[in-house]
Amino acid sequence: MFPVLIAQFKSLNCFLSLYKPQALFQPLKSISSTSAQKPKWNSQSSFMITNPTLLIMESCNSMFELKQIQAQMTRTGLIFHLFPLSRVISFCALSDNGNIDHAQVLFNQIPEPNVYIWNTMIRGYCKAQFPEMGFSCFRRMVRECVEMDSRTFVFALKACELFCGFKVSESVHCRIWKVGFVSDLLVQNGLIHLYANRGCLNHARLLFDEITERDVVSWTTMIDGYAQKNMPHEALRLFDLMLSSSVEPNEVTMITVLSACSQSGDLSLGKFVHEYVEKMNVKFSLNLMNAMLDMYVKCGCLITAREIFDTMKARDVFSWTSMINGYAKNGEIDLARKFFDEMPYRNVVSWNAMIAGYSQNNQPKEAIELFYDMEKAGLVPIESTLVSVLSACAQSGCLDLGQWIHQYYVNKKRIQLSVILANAFIDLYAKCGLIDAAAELFNKMPERDLVSWNSMIVGCASHGHARNALTLFEQMKSMGFKPDEITFVGVLSACSHGGLVTQGWEYFTNMEKVFGLKPKLEHYSCMIDLLGRVGLLDAAYELIKEMPMEPDEVAWGALLNACRIHGNVELGKLAGEKLLRLNPKDSGIYVLLASICANDRRWVDVRTVRSMMRERGIKKTPGRSSIEVEGMVHEFLVADESHPQSKDIYQVLNEMTLLSKMEDYAPEILPDRCTLMSSVFIPQSTQRLKTIPLKQG
Numbered sequence: 001m002f003p004v005l006i007a008q009f010k011s012l013n014c015f016l017s018l019y020k021p022q023a024l025f026q027p028l029k030s031i032s033s034t035s036a037q038k039p040k041w042n043s044q045s046s047f048m049i050t051n052p053t054l055l056i057m058e059s060c061n062s063m064f065e066l067k068q069i070q071a072q073m074t075r076t077g078l079i080f081h082l083f084p085l086s087r088v089i090s091f092c093a094l095s096d097n098g099n100i101d102h103a104q105v106l107f108n109q110i111p112e113p114n115v116y117i118w119n120t121m122i123r124g125y126c127k128a129q130f131p132e133m134g135f136s137c138f139r140r141m142v143r144e145c146v147e148m149d150s151r152t153f154v155f156a157l158k159a160c161e162l163f164c165g166f167k168v169s170e171s172v173h174c175r176i177w178k179v180g181f182v183s184d185l186l187v188q189n190g191l192i193h194l195y196a197n198r199g200c201l202n203h204a205r206l207l208f209d210e211i212t213e214r215d216v217v218s219w220t221t222m223i224d225g226y227a228q229k230n231m232p233h234e235a236l237r238l239f240d241l242m243l244s245s246s247v248e249p250n251e252v253t254m255i256t257v258l259s260a261c262s263q264s265g266d267l268s269l270g271k272f273v274h275e276y277v278e279k280m281n282v283k284f285s286l287n288l289m290n291a292m293l294d295m296y297v298k299c300g301c302l303i304t305a306r307e308i309f310d311t312m313k314a315r316d317v318f319s320w321t322s323m324i325n326g327y328a329k330n331g332e333i334d335l336a337r338k339f340f341d342e343m344p345y346r347n348v349v350s351w352n353a354m355i356a357g358y359s360q361n362n363q364p365k366e367a368i369e370l371f372y373d374m375e376k377a378g379l380v381p382i383e384s385t386l387v388s389v390l391s392a393c394a395q396s397g398c399l400d401l402g403q404w405i406h407q408y409y410v411n412k413k414r415i416q417l418s419v420i421l422a423n424a425f426i427d428l429y430a431k432c433g434l435i436d437a438a439a440e441l442f443n444k445m446p447e448r449d450l451v452s453w454n455s456m457i458v459g460c461a462s463h464g465h466a467r468n469a470l471t472l473f474e475q476m477k478s479m480g481f482k483p484d485e486i487t488f489v490g491v492l493s494a495c496s497h498g499g500l501v502t503q504g505w506e507y508f509t510n511m512e513k514v515f516g517l518k519p520k521l522e523h524y525s526c527m528i529d530l531l532g533r534v535g536l537l538d539a540a541y542e543l544i545k546e547m548p549m550e551p552d553e554v555a556w557g558a559l560l561n562a563c564r565i566h567g568n569v570e571l572g573k574l575a576g577e578k579l580l581r582l583n584p585k586d587s588g589i590y591v592l593l594a595s596i597c598a599n600d601r602r603w604v605d606v607r608t609v610r611s612m613m614r615e616r617g618i619k620k621t622p623g624r625s626s627i628e629v630e631g632m633v634h635e636f637l638v639a640d641e642s643h644p645q646s647k648d649i650y651q652v653l654n655e656m657t658l659l660s661k662m663e664d665y666a667p668e669i670l671p672d673r674c675t676l677m678s679s680v681f682i683p684q685s686t687q688r689l690k691t692i693p694l695k696q697g
Contacts, residue, residue, distance in 0.1 A: 053078060054087055063099050066091055085110065086117050093124025100128040115149050122155040131162035142175065153181055154190040161194050169194055189217045196225025216250050224256040227263065235260035236269065248280070251288050258291040267299040290318050297326035317343070321350045328357025348379050356388040364392035368401060381409075383421055390424040399432040423451045430459025450481055457490035466498025485517060492526035496533060504530045521547075525554040532562025537571055553582050560589070564596045572596040 049055055053076070057069045070088055073079040079088070085106065092103035107113060107121055118141055125134030138156040141148060153176050160169040173191060181187045188211050195204035208214070208222045219242045226235035239257050242249060249257070254277050261270035274292060282288070289312050296305035309315070309323055320343045327336035340346070340354045351374045358367035371389045374381065381389075386405055393402040406425060409415045422445050429438035442448070442456050453476040460469035473491050476483065483491075488511055495504030508527050511517045524547050531540035540559055544551050556578045563572030576593035583589065590612065597606045625636050636643065643649060 049087075051078070051084070054084055057087060057091065060091060060095075062097050063092070063102065066098075082110075082114060082117070086114070086120065089117055089124075090120050093120050094127060098124075100124050100130065113146075115147060115152060118146060119149070119151050119155055122152070122159060126155065126158050126162060129162075131159040131164075134159040135164065135168075138172075148179065148181075150181055150184045150186040153184075153187045157187075157190040157194045161197055166198060166200070169198065185211065185213070185215060185218070189215075189221055192218065192225070193221045196221060196228070199229060201225055201229060201231070214245070214247060216247050216253060219245075219247055220250070220253040220256060223253065223260070227256050227260040230263060232260040232262075232264035232266075236264065236266075249282070251283055251285055254282055255288055255291040258288075258295045262295045262298040265299055267296075267301055270295045270299055286312075286314050286316060286319075290316070290322065293319060294322050297322050300330070302326050302330055302332075317345055317347050317350055321353050324350065324353045324357065328353065328361065331361060333357055333361045333363065348374075348382055348385065351377075351379060352382065352385040352388065355385060355392075359388045359392040359395070362395065364396035364398070367392035368396065368398060381415075383415060383418060386415065387420060387424045390421075390428050394428040394431040397432055399428070399434070402428045402432070419445070419447055419449050419452065423449070423455055426452065426455045426459065430455065430462065433463075435459055435463045435465065450476075450484060450487070453481060454484075454486045454490060457487060458493065461490045461494035461497060464497050466494040466500060469494035470500075470503070483515060483517075485520060485523070488517065488519075489522050489526060492523055492530065496526055496530035499530075499534050501530060501534055501536070521549060521552050521555065524551070525558055528555050529558040529562070532558055533565070535562075535566050537562055537566060537568050541571060551578070553579060553586075556582070557589075560592055560596075564592060564599070567596075567599060569596055569602065 049058065053069060053072055057066070060066050060069060066088065070079065073084055073088070078084045089103045089106050092098040092106070093100055103121065103124055107117065110117065113121075118137060122134040122137045125131060125137065135156065138152070138159065140146075141152065153172065156172055157169070160172055176182050176187055176191070188207060192204045192207050195201070195207065204222060204225050208218060211218055219238070223235045223238050223242070226232070226238065236257065239249075239253075239260070242253070254273065257273055258270065261273060273295075277284075277288070277292075289308065293305055293308050293312075296302070296308065305323065305326055309319060312319060320339060323339045324336045327333070327339065336354065336357050340350065343350060351370070355367050355370050355374070358364070358370060367389065371381070371385070371392075374385070386409060390402055390405065393399065393405075402425070410417045410421070410425075415421070422441060426438045426442055429435070429441070438456065438459050442452060445452060453472065457469045457472050457476070460466075460472065469490060473483070473487065476487070488507065491507050492504055495501070495507065504527060508519065508523065511519050511523065524543065528540045528543055531537070531543065537559070540562060544555055544559060547555070556575050560572055560575040560579060563569070563575060572593065573596075576589060576596075579586070579589045590610075594606050594610060597603075
């Protein structure tokens with residue numbers, strides 16, 4: 001129908017009699033109070049609209065309403081004028097309630113679109129997440145020799161930023177040079193934004209330095225580029241230069257600068273920026289308040305952060321989540337949970353913050369329970385959520401849940417297996433005893449980072465696979481990865497488990513000599529453990545005395561355990577005394593010291609140690625065991641009767657003891673009796689039981 005109407009329009013000369021074009025729009029200076037409010041989908045409008053139909057369209061809220069208005073415009077002939085048609089296309093392409101396909105239908109029937117309509121289509125496709133189509137419009141403009149303006153290139157650069165490679169972006173830059181827009185400030189700012197977002201900060205800075213008269217957008221874009229690429233010091237240096245220029249920062253600038261302060265952790269600089277914002281009377285919008293709140297949280301100043309939070313007139317989910325993160329990272333997990341429970345609205349990031357808080361504060365059970373609550377609430381976890389839950393599973397030994405996450409989310413393609421997520425699975429499998437599963441996943445990874453290598457090295461070391469750990473270390477170096485402190489903890493631990501003294505010393509000395517890493521407490525502790533395990537107690541003690549820092553409980557504990565293994569009572573008593581000064585409340589030290597004395601039949605010393613325990617009110621911490629049944633971990637202490645099924649459990653244990661005694665006499669009855677016992681406590685649907693090693697202390 002539309003082409004037919006256009007044909008009728010071309011054959012008739014009566015169109016101009018339908019309305020007077022000069023009445024459609026007047027210069028902006030004559031805007032009345034009733035039409036001063038610009039529509040959100042066309043904030044760049046510089047004309048006053050007086051036509052009643054077009055005025056109605058300015059308040060249009062849906063495509064249903066838009067099509068009614070379009071029908072009226074078609075009936076009256078108004079649709080055949082470019083300006084009214086451009087308003088219809090603008091709504092369809094740029095409004096949140098528009099439809100880019102409808103805009104394309106109208107656009108295709110315009111014989112000669114003007115540059116504004118072309119620009120609108122490019123913007124619309126970018127907004128609708130079809131940047132390839134937007135860039136295709138730009139290429140058509142080039143092919144059809146359409147005269148462009150500065151906004152055309154800005155929108156084309158935005159399309160490049162969203163989808164295409166660096167070479168395509170450079171071709172647009174070349175076109176800008178060719179047609180003479182390279183000195184246009186709007187285009188220059190667009191180029192800086194493109195290169196900064198692509199990570200090409202050298203290109204962006206070169207363009208920035210070439211601008212003769214920079215505006216606030218130029219400065220803010222360049223500062224934001226540095227901040228987004230974790231270069232806070234460069235961002236803050238540039239902000240200092242901006243303050244010495246004639247350009248005043250705006251709200252967006254201050255948000256970017258506060259983000260840089262958050263990254264650098266510089267509280268004094270953050271306070272200066274806060275004072276500057278107040279001094280310059282910059283509008284305290286919600287976004288600016290959130291940026292300031294986030295800065296104080298990440299700089300560890302929770303008191304000021306709480307003051308800002310309490311004074312905020314409006315808060316959003318980001319405000320609440322920032323406080324949760326702050327309290328959780330500060331170890332105040334109860335306060336974090338209080339904020340979480342009081343939130344009026346939670347999104348997946350809020351849940352993730354609370355789950356991560358529990359996991360990072362060694363409360364894996366609470367983290368897993370909250371994950372189940374999140375699932376019940378119908379929220380879909382994101383990658384970082386699963387990483388936190390897998391960490392909690394690794395801490396608690398909850399292997400079943402970790403394997404379910406792998407099967408449900410990764411194998412069924414609900415979440416892509418990134419390097420970070422794969423590392424979390426490797427850590428889980430290694431800590432839960434499935435080192436072969438960890439190795440299989442590691443070998444299948446198309447891309448690995450240093451954490452991947454470290455996880456496998458530490459995992460192999462902790463399982464006694466010393467040679468495998470050292471082989472991985474050599475492979476890691478050959479792949480161009482530079483080891484860090486964690487790498488050497490794994491390497492030295494592997495040497496300790498394998499009794500590789502010579503290699504251990506070599507790696508220990510090469511840390512600083514070859515890799516420029518000064519050994520820390522944990523590395524000295526690994527070496528002391530290595531020397532102690534093979535009986536070189538004097539060498540271990542000499543190493544403790546030569547440490548450049550004060551030995552901690554781990555170092556003295558390694559020596560004390562070595563003394564127990566090799567029966568060196570005198571050195572053991574010395575190590576025990578040092579440990580008791582560091583932590584007089586640890587019952588394990590007293591028990592170990594008493595065991596050393598008892599092995600050498602020094603009963604007087606044994607009584608002395610036990611007397612010290614009684615005088616100081618120290619009680620031996622009982623060992624505990626755990627068993628996982630159908631995803632639930634049950635924990636038991638020695639002689640524990642607190643479990644609701646303890647009576648049934650002890651009955652099964654008694655039957656197992658009896659069966660073990662009868663095994664030599666009647667082995668044929670064992671299967672039936674085992675089936676009978678499993679029905680007492682263990683559900684028949686259980687496919688596998690996983691026991692967790694006994695933990696002391």
